[in-house]
Amino acid sequence: MSAKSVKLENVTKQFTDDEGKVMTAVKEVSLHIEKGEFATLLGPSGCGKTTTLRMIAGFEELSNGAIMFGEDNVQNIPANKRDCTMVFQSYALFPHMSVYENICYGLKLKKLSKSEIEKRVTPIMDIMNLHVNKNRMPNQLSGGQQQRVALARALVMEPGVLLFDEPLSNLDAKLRITMRDEIRRIQKELGITAIYVTHDQSEAMSLSDRIVVMNEGRIEQVGPPMEIYQKPKTKFVSDFIGTANFLGGVVDKKDSDRLFVKTKQTTIEVLQKDADTFHEGQSVSVVVRPEAINLSKEGTESAKVLKSVFMGQIQEYELDFNGIQLYAVVADPGGKEVYYDGDSVNLTFSQRSLHVVPA
Template identity: 55%
Template sequence: MLRSKGVNIKDITKIYVTPNGKEFKAVDNVSIEIKAGEFVTLLGPSGCGKTTTLRMIAGFEVSNEGEIYIGGDMVNNDTPDKRDTAMVFQSYALFPHLNIFDNISYGLKLKKMSKDDIKLKAKEIIDLVGLAGMESRYPNQLSGGQQQRVALARALVMEPGVLLFDEPLSNLDAKLRVQMRSEIRNIQQKVGITAIYVTHDQSEAMSLSDRIIIMNKGIIEQVGTPKEIYYSPATEFVADFIGEANFIGGEIVEVNGGKAKVSVLDKFINTKYSGKKVAGDVCKIVLRPESIIIGDDGNFEGKVISSTFMGAYQDYRIKIKENIISCQDFNPIVKKVYNIGDRITIDFNEENVHII
């Protein structure tokens, strides 16, 4: 049904002028290559440039520098309606005076398609997004999740080469967000459309994406699969933004054959390493809370300063020397539970240690 297109962004920059006349680079020399049929998420905190980047792809913002290609064609000078993209907005932007069928088919009517073709295409999309039987309802008669499906259907029915999402789930409650992100991913994979999704929610990015692009202060910090971003963060910012992380200072003792020996907390650990640091360099290691092994016979001894039952896991804060280490011990009902003030030891496998 859809013919997806790749997107290639080359060195785009967007500069705004502040009220006091100073220039502000919202997006600073960013390059991105997205394959046809790929689901890519732009992720980062407020003000990082992700929405501005999406709006430049859509044509709602004009870049000061750089080039944007969709399906191999440069679109810098094309208006939004000429770019073969469709946007799903945060606010849904549904017409309140039109029923669901008319909202979804609105764009097809503007293209002056025949009534029979409109009916056929609209029905196909309505079935795809699970709105069959609701065609005659109006937006105010729908739940938030149903309104989001209408917005998605209205974009899909135009058969765009690229589907753009601007934080589409931010108005939904937490449980519905989880349900809708699963539905969006399933629909995207079913139709094979290229999707570019903007969010500040790392859980959404992890569950939806083939690749994640982490942005910060107008630049790209890292591009990778969810697994690469989580387990091999390129910077401290990425490690801290995606999930929870412990950062522990250390020193490189030896680098040899893709491995490194590191001095951490007055002990030596070995881990995989392919970076540029050499023996004698200071470093930081990243440890995810769930990867830490706790007990009574580990290598690093500390004191429990916080112990909180979280249902699926017991959450600990452990002080070792001057470091506060966050640990998550899953399925605590079958484990020994440590209390505040208890002595405890931790350990970790070398596969769980990442050097930045």
């Protein structure tokens, strides 16, 4: 198996409907996925994830731009000749073939000998724990087992690039986590380049080396999960990844790595590496993560507890902060003072969980 890098340069896709109306599903997307990297396209329904993946696979032609596998432009290579395979949400197994036959299918098409096929299939079936089910038909398998067969069938092709379109969304919550871990383990073990599509943020966070956040056909931000969470570039990204409170305000003062934002409630100091990209007087929002809010009897910013819920590992609070509702989460409530509905509290904000985005 030799993993390949994938490069998208200014990729655009337009569809024309029956009445001749043009809609742009993917807009000037540029992206470089490294060899052996696990990249996830994440975004709301209709933002262009599947369309992007289908163009990489060769199922959809580009309206503009280029896609490269390694150094090669794949424009003139049809889907079945491209060095990639796709795993679908629906598994798409052949119902009249056994597990073993399903897994071998692509290799038979490639005219590999019986012994060569066995040499490739056996270790993958080991990894995927499929030997006992070898002779069963797909309809005799659970959803998780079927998805494992679909994954094995893709892996035996030893593709340079492995594509996934929401492969786990038909599985129940627990199995989804098991399969997710399995996909990540195998991808790492075999060093495969993987491009994974989902609209589930926890799936994206747990699987990816980098997340590509998409919105309305465009890339909003690309980065490792923690960076996307801690340093979102836009309001959309901060809201889509994790939970965010927003305090609207204007930049009152700034220096090279700090912004002072004047909000209706208070002036907040935020450490921010890209402070340069903002100007004084600019309208902004301070992203306040729920875990950034500390409640106490000391401090200067007063708020009222609207709702307090004990959840075991955390205490959840809904707060009224001078007319703005904030959602706060305090870990290990057993070891801390807990406040209840109607209590007056004071707030402080942990600086490292604050971030400023354009309004």
